[in-house]
Amino acid sequence: MATADPYGPVHTTGNAVPPLDTDLSGALEDLAGIHPGIDLIRDGIRLLALDRHTVDGTQTLLATLAGSAGADVITAVGHLVARLANSDLNPALRNLPFDAQKTAQRHGEQAAFHLSDPDLADHASEASAAITGT
Incomplete structure (x- = not known):
């Protein structure tokens, strides 16, 4: 005889992971077919968006994606x-x-500088911290 689930039914319509919203879906569609590497990134983002996560896993993903300047995906x-903007590294x-060549390199370096700015990571970091209460 099966015992009742102490947490109640988890496979209900209300507990389902919702489909992609139009903003994220549209952004992913706009990136289609540019390069196989971009398609892999799109697939990874789609997986992350549609997968079921734990609270701890969500907190870690927020920090890893954009909340830990210097050690996150944005960096x-x-x-x-x-x-890619450096001719010494991109033949x-x-x-x-x-x-x-030098203009492209300068702008690439500036992009890297700005994308690794700790201020850019503040909101994702705060979202991550809010989940754990720290």
Whole structure:
């Protein structure tokens, strides 16, 4: 004889993970087909958005995505932008005029600097902290 679930039914319509909202869905669609790496990122974002998470896991994801400047996904993207904009690290840019190479590199470095700014991580960090009550 089966015992009753002490937490009640968890597989109910009210407990289902909702589908993607139009903002996130639209943003992911706008990124489709640009590069296989971007498609993998899109798939990862979709998985993160639609997967069922624990409270602790949600707190960790918020910090990992954008709430820990220097050690989060946003910082990694900033470093990738700087790398792709640097002709020493991206051979595709080496045939550009030298001024264009240096301008692209400068803007890539500025993007990395701004994307790793601790102020940018404040809100995600505060959301993460709010979950754990710290």
